[in-house]
Amino acid sequence: MPSPDKVTDLPSAVATHVGNGMTVALEGFGHLIPFAAGHEIIRQGITNLTFCRMTPDILAEVMIAAGCVRRLVASFFASGSAGSLHEVRRRVEHSDPAPLEVEEYSHYGMVCRYQAGAAGLPFLPLRSYAGSDLPRLNPMIRKVADPYGGPDIYVVPALRPDVTIVHAQRADRAGNVQMWGIIGAQQEAAYAARTVIATVEEVVDEDVVRSDPNRTVLPSHAVSAVVECRGGAHPSYAQGHYDRDNAFYREWTPISKERDAVLRWLDEWVHRVPDRAAYLEKLGPERWESVRVDPRTSQPVNFGRRRVVA
């Protein structure tokens, strides 16, 4: 059964689908963070993005520092689990070198926004925010009356990115994307978007994907472009492929503290690096060895095959 081949390279995928002023979501909750795609957006000099990401982190820092982002829509602003995002802080606290618009929700608020966007709904309700200051500062968090007689309940509006970019372990050429380990809200963020780019560790034969259809997080109809991009989540990780580069995260904090250091880093690791292969080469085999993981494979399950009746 032939299917349209969606495999392309990252510069083409970004050039085709990401433009100035768009609303762009790059998701991945501490896992499978699409760093390579973010770097390509920087290299292409795309600006004025409304950048959606539940957990802005080093990826958000570099994209903001590079001037790609006008507005940040997010729910937790920290590097890794707790470290400060100094580039974000400079802009928010001192408008240095420029202000940054921030639209803030909680994690589940963002998840519900993506869910509503994915399901073509105007909003979804959630049991948060009663008594919080967040709704006062974010007028998009509203309340509806419960038609079944219960108390009012807060709702958040659908989020519909122009483009969502995710990284995954594998996809076939048609764009059926499989991931495992922490899958976060990627399915929702992708279905919420008009266009989806999936970077993957491996493009695999469709037989691999079809041997385990329950593993598919994004069916091909939800995906516009597939890019094979080994190591595309570094310095975050890809479960079973390579581990998080914790040393990188620790090294980032002093860089983050000085804007000039961030810009130097961008020059060295993004602008002067044509693609992820070159980035990994620059990183070097020793560093890569430090994040290698040993095998621990899932036990296969049987999907069965109907026997031909003689």
Add this chain to the structure above:
Amino acid sequence: MPSPDKVTDLPSAVATHVGNGMTVALEGFGHLIPFAAGHEIIRQGITNLTFCRMTPDILAEVMIAAGCVRRLVASFFASGSAGSLHEVRRRVEHSDPAPLEVEEYSHYGMVCRYQAGAAGLPFLPLRSYAGSDLPRLNPMIRKVADPYGGPDIYVVPALRPDVTIVHAQRADRAGNVQMWGIIGAQQEAAYAARTVIATVEEVVDEDVVRSDPNRTVLPSHAVSAVVECRGGAHPSYAQGHYDRDNAFYREWTPISKERDAVLRWLDEWVHRVPDRAAYLEKLGPERWESVRVDPRTSQPVNFGRRRVVA
């Protein structure tokens, strides 16, 4: 790590958790239908149930015929994909031998009801019902105003069964339940319930489950009792274990047409059969051979193991 052992037998699980007058959901969308559990409910003479099942089918017919059910909450009333449910029809069309209350939604309406129940929400919105006669007949389908200025939208109320029963391919003794193939709305129906019984083809070692945590549909905290019950979905199927017994479905139609025939069938196949093992024995090895499937296994994925730093 010791965990509470939730493995029990089916009579104990049903006797402990299912009582007269309860709201009980038995879910499984054409796959993994918990027939064995339904038969046990019949054997225990439980009555006055509000029986929730998106697709009432032969399972609903036999439970209704046996006098277990007062009210049916559902979205598609047919045997398999299209055959009439004559026991349901007799009651609805002629109150023969007694009336049956029916509360009717669409499929997604039921899914949203379970989702709302699972998530502790009073209701969820969906883009159905505008112009339909269903809301006029079912006062639980209501509308809310969109606080973002869009048109009104229909909502359905949370459904919170006292007990949800599902069948799955496997679980560990702690109650981590894994299924594959069609997974329907079982996760939602289970999380919506106060109590969950999972019947499974196999109780497996926790290492099997933990080798593939993304396969877990119900973590142990959502499950009260685990029952090993091979063949527990017959005449429906368990992907990779045995196929649907299509002959059984075809044989059912003439039985369904006469209440006496249904009662005779109940006597022979439910009341006089102590448990599923006896049922399968009565079914016979030849019949079982007719639903056997050949292997077609998933390709394993690597979850990785962190290397010990020397």
Add this chain to the structure above:
Amino acid sequence: MSSRPVGGTEALSDVAPSTTEFLAAVAARQLVGKQRVFAGVGLPTLAVDLARRTVNPDLELVYESGICGAQPEGLAEGIADSVLVSGAAAVLGMPALFGYVLQGGHIDVGFLGAAQVDRWGSLNTSVIGDWDQPRVRLPGGGGATEIMPNAGECIVVLRRHDPGALPARLDFCTSPSPVRAHAEDPRMVPPGHGVSTVITPMAVLRRPEKLGELVVSEVHPGLTVDEVRAATGWDIPVADDVRETERPTVEQIRLLREEIDTVRLYLR
């Protein structure tokens, strides 16, 4: 599966098609150029299989059971058949399938059946007679209530063409046309077109306007426009370019009989 091209022009000769075969062949032709179809069981199963072997090898089959991109090795006996799962591209839970795939707008065509279709393409699949004490209790809305507003368009296949199946007024509206949604609230008109095509044993009816009504578009060989109109429960308009329905080709019939439904599960 084979996808060898059909010799689409040779006339049908000695192999007289059954009504089912005729309907399946007509239905398959509606799928030219479509990407994703929400397929039901029975006649739609034959139609999508035939379409994939003839006019549209890339057609993606999606089932309300959660299966996307099915590549069945055998004929499915239902929308939840294990043969649709083995080798599929994806199996999603129902919240994702109904919420993200269908309500999210990814389905081009939904195939629906119905007991009654009215002039606006609203469907009754719930009851014949009164709701409280129906003469016939039908299966109900199922997924059709969602497919109708959310699929790009819906194709209805009817096995009868008479004023009972095509009445002036439905006994019950299970799956409303956008016309009825508009009547409830003009702002609640759904994204989908609603019913675009009704295929009956007598004719092909089409509804070109989203808020318009059905017209007689094609009349099956051997029947007249007047016969079709007389068998319809309202005064149905006739398209300016009404024509005779294209007959199934020999190759289409051969595929249905010799490759698709060799066990005569649906071909009767």
Add this chain to the structure above:
Amino acid sequence: MSSRPVGGTEALSDVAPSTTEFLAAVAARQLVGKQRVFAGVGLPTLAVDLARRTVNPDLELVYESGICGAQPEGLAEGIADSVLVSGAAAVLGMPALFGYVLQGGHIDVGFLGAAQVDRWGSLNTSVIGDWDQPRVRLPGGGGATEIMPNAGECIVVLRRHDPGALPARLDFCTSPSPVRAHAEDPRMVPPGHGVSTVITPMAVLRRPEKLGELVVSEVHPGLTVDEVRAATGWDIPVADDVRETERPTVEQIRLLREEIDTVRLYLR
């Protein structure tokens, strides 16, 4: 993992615990009899690990990243660490984790951090200073805004005890106490208790009533009730049965240093 019982009574002698060790040991003791804990990174990681090795080997660890029933082979450097995934009982997507597990009421205890805690146990994790031009921009709500109303109870660990961290008035309320929800609308009071316990470097504060305020419950060895009250930003009441905080045992400190955090990731 080892779950050998702790010799819980011997006095701590020559191994002086650090503040982190002390807080972790106090926090671990709060987990007696609890089933499922929503664990954060840092001190909570030490606390839940210590609890599983001592007072509660069956404690189920749930992370907002979707992981249930983690059995890490190493110390996790974050709530999304791959070691939490490998060998876990389940990994769920975030809609299921936040919707069904947390909002559905399956979490007994949530561990939270905060920049500021007020007398009702409301938390600020958003900004110090004004929202529009904050002096310090903090990480924000994250999952805490959901954990607060939906977990059975919340335990807050603070690394400071002074009127800045425990102010009379929050600069911003990110995660409200049920008291604040009640003030907005008495019908919107959430299912969870809110903050039950605040563990600081000086004391253990408890909030026994869901709509009540924090009281000084335990004072760490070497400190007085008056010192604790003076370091608190409001006139905090003192429990009738206030007592000295139990010291970590030698075995608890040994476990923390020699088995749990051998690389001194969090023990500083």
